[in-house]
Amino acid sequence: MKIKRYRRAAQLLTVFAIFFIPVLNVFELYFIKGTFISMDIGDAAMADPLAVFQSMIAAGRVNEYMLGSVVIPVVLMLLLGRVWCSWFCPYYLCAEFMSWMRGKLRMKAYKPKFAENIHIKQSKVRYIFLFAGLVLMAVAGVPILNLISAPGIISTQAMVLVKFHYVTFELVFVAVLLLLELFYFRFWCRFLCPTGTFLSFFRSKRGMTVRKVRTECSDCMSCVRSCPMMINPMTMGDTSHCNNCGDCVDACPDNKKEDTLKFTFK
Template sequence: MKNKDQYKMQNIRTYVQLGFVFLCLWIGVEFYLFLKYFETGGLTAYFNRPPGVDAFLPISSMMSVYYYTLTGEIHKAHPAGFFIFLGVVSMSFLLGKSFCSWVCPVGFLSECIGDFGDWLQKRVFKWKKFRIRMPRFLDYILRSVKYLLLGFLFYVVFYTMSSFALEMFLDSPYNTISDVKMYYFFADLSRFSLIVITALFVLSIFFKNFWCRYLCPYGALLGITSLLSPVKISRDENKCIDCSLCAKACPSAINVDKVKTVISDECSSCLRCVDSCPVKDALGLKIVPINKKVEKRWTPYIAMAGFLLFTSMGVLTGNWQNDVSIYEYEQLYKIKDSVGHPGNADKIGFGDEKKNEMNEKNPKD
């Protein structure tokens, strides 16, 4: 029997997601106004660069975290990204891949497209009891792609890059204006990029969360760290009536009805399975090591705790806005189209003076 609270948590989650979507849109507008000043050669009003744009530079942010472990310093090019990255990863330690289902705007969009796909297949195609599903063997193969991408990034950053190369990259013009280059990539999509995005959209209609499930390396990282989270979805086998509604509700196709504790790198703690369960306390969150139930109403607070903690630290410690001056941005903006990805330290363009400085910091044995 359905009750009034059955979808309450999903409504709360939607409100949280919408809040972050509007926040991202606001950041986008601020960044547009910031760039407009340089586009017009200073003829329009100057707006400060929104630090939140660093959230869209996860690779640079990951490299900043690595840089911090080597030097004990927060790199000044994109400091907000450093704290946002740590906040996102901490969310997965606290409550699985909750970032993907509670905060990520791409995750929200992917959910909306998947729900549209459900509506399309049921109402338009009249497939009441059938939904196109990825063959299991192909699903396993495709799910490995995001881990291969993550492995490649880890190999490049943590294995091939010396501390010298790392700092040279973070100091490079390419990294400094990577947010600018990212903006113009999406503002002026090439035909190929448009085809790829359209293909992902269509695939997501028929295969839920296609990008998130198969291609997102950020999700792969969070999936790995989420396995260490002590808070899991748990099923009380004595109360379960084997209706399988939880498994049908799961957007990640996890067989929730077949396990006592959900231990999966695909679980995003969206709680759709819990909300679909018709039996009170048959399914819920639990701190597994101490076998303690977590009240569902605490989910949003647990999900957001780590994220808000680290982002607040960035603001309160004065490490939120970067230290790039207007003059530097003006000069870099003029050469933005010619600044390419630095293949190695010798191609970044800082010269021998910078190399000698780095060698003094990190003398060879």
């Protein structure tokens, strides 16, 4: 059984949840409530850590509600790595769909050649973008990075669509990103997405990571080619770039004979 199937199922389930949770709330069933910026399941509150961090900076104080809502995402991040991005984020699913579309349209996207230090360049852009956003946010005094959080926009718009029967122009932002996705290979997730960047601060090497278990393999590099984050899964599985999507584990031909590339806990 391929990991991709489980992943697709989780992604489709989240897309279903995006529309189903507001419907439940319209019928006044309040067990699960919220959007993907912040959500309540029963009494357990969850919130996007970046969103909460922004309001901490802007307000200059911390209260127990903020800390309480960040606990679950951070623990999940420490245990399982950046699974939010690849397994649940609705934008990631759309981006994968655009890659598939690109194949159908026989277009060639701008995809740089793999190099060992490419992740350092990616890191620079990511952190500079996040830092610039935070500075701008401090100047404005308003958590504005939420306004460009793609999964947040998608789920809020779904809620507005279900409850008030209209959508707002914020959806155009996501549409433009998805169009650009056709020409630049995964540029948003790799370089810019502030939520993903902030989540990767909580990446722990002791959590779930992709590792090469055997010392030698056939060196076919198919895992490197399959990686959407443009890293080498054999050596860089424990860096903050890896989002544990499992595409490399699926792609590895050696796995059929003997376990070579695997998800492991340390």
